[in-house]
Amino acid sequence: MRGLILNALRREGHISGEELGRRLNVSRTAVWKYINELRKKGYEIDSSSKLGYFFIKGPDLLLPEEIAIGLNTRVLGREIVYREETDSTQDVAKDLVERGAKEGTVVIAEGQTRGRGRRGRSWSSPHRAGVYLSIILRPSLKPFEVLQIPLIAGVAVCRAIESVTPLKPRIKWPNDIILGGKKVGGILTEMSAEIDRVDHIALGIGVNVNTQRSLIPWEIREAATSLAEECGEYVSRVRFIQHLLAELESLYGEFVMSGFGAIKEKWNAFDDTIGSWLKVSGVGNEVEGEAIDIDWDGALILKQKDGGIEKIVSGDITLSGYGKGR
């Protein structure tokens, strides 16, 4: 109901409580109660006895009812679990799975106290500055096909950035989103699986949206940035999430139907890896070579000095002369 009232307020300019009540089939007093609830959440709503209610502005929050208005998806984000603050949206998502959460359920937090990146690293998640969300997926995949999920998510993040800013994001394989050579977002794909069957995936996406430079931990300040820092203005996190979920749903649907082949070209459009000379350090070994392609299964193909071809599915990338495309 709060969502419906918000919707009407935003569309209408001035509207009387009586008219609002009539449209939504509730009493004027009920309308007045809902308006007060919204005000408590930080919405500024003017009211005059002559003109009725008037929407001034919303709080900068990721409330599910805000995201639902104009969300153009069928599955992703139809169920949103919202937390003002949590340890890690990934952990909340896993708990939800155990309690039977459906595919497409999204966990959103305004801030994380123990946000995670890959390999147990921390992901700085200052309050109300970025987008920190986890999506529950239950695809019929084999574990090795899951390698493709972060690539798909990367394309969705880049497209969402392009939708809400004039920026030109790029992807560093497999899962870093880059702006002007600095990291602006990351993707963490965690799965629970049998050897040949995925049970579920918790797909974590973290993007520095309005994060001010001063809020970025100093150790990574040279290597990290935010959308707002790069484009010079505030970016709506709600709109970003709406675009992100819509892009992801469309790409994910394509992937599930037709495999990664259909996505590869779209990934290439954002790629900042192919053509670079890379050092890849894995568990106890290191490979060096030119990134010449990504494989049909999402693995990186490296051509070594001696011409040898190495297929990389793991490891962290260090770069020498990285970033041909900027």
Next chain:
Amino acid sequence: MRGLILNALRREGHISGEELGRRLNVSRTAVWKYINELRKKGYEIDSSSKLGYFFIKGPDLLLPEEIAIGLNTRVLGREIVYREETDSTQDVAKDLVERGAKEGTVVIAEGQTRGRGRRGRSWSSPHRAGVYLSIILRPSLKPFEVLQIPLIAGVAVCRAIESVTPLKPRIKWPNDIILGGKKVGGILTEMSAEIDRVDHIALGIGVNVNTQRSLIPWEIREAATSLAEECGEYVSRVRFIQHLLAELESLYGEFVMSGFGAIKEKWNAFDDTIGSWLKVSGVGNEVEGEAIDIDWDGALILKQKDGGIEKIVSGDITLSGYGKGR
């Protein structure tokens, strides 16, 4: 302490409470209390005022202190979590992982109410008849390498069967243990992982040890059997578990150090798959061909009628002319 008393009783024939207390540095009354606890658990212990205590026999239970006596491992089973009955040892293992359980922790249940096989199928787990256990592993593997874990476990199960019976078990790729053409055991490998790093594995092993034919669900009675049914006599589940854990620890150590190559030959010795004509049904497709080998990574290699080679990492096997080796 119960374990120490059991140990002494078993070794000594008759032994007085006083002597027992002296050896274990507790009072005669404490000894008497422990003896009574053991009796309550089903141990038959005679006592006479002249000769002292005398061990008659133990209950047919998988109590951790029973398994610990003579367990020849360094890691696997040094920590045992015992349940008279549980839903599924796999689920108990996963809960333990979240509470920080160490690698090698083993969950053992006398019976499972919701024992699981692969792909969500049920695993019949009648009380005190079989061995139903889960082992927590935390190897430094990539998800696709986990495919090799059930193969290693299969070898360990076969070797343990050979140690405690005169039977000749065989393995149907990837994870069925076969006796006389019937299934006697299965392996379920569930993992939690990032795309390129395994966090932990819950390795579930179910073996019909003393399961009577009448306890095998009628739907699978033609296709399933137990060790006792095949060799015609009662088999000690405790001894079976001790051998299983020791074999698995040694093979797993070899695998972690040297990769699957070191295990492959041992697997071949029990193989009942290579040389057979197989139908493999996966998710939405079916492949038919002769199993010609397993790959270095544990995948099955199938040669189709037209000479085409197919590598199988998934799917359930249906057999035509299966079982060359029996």
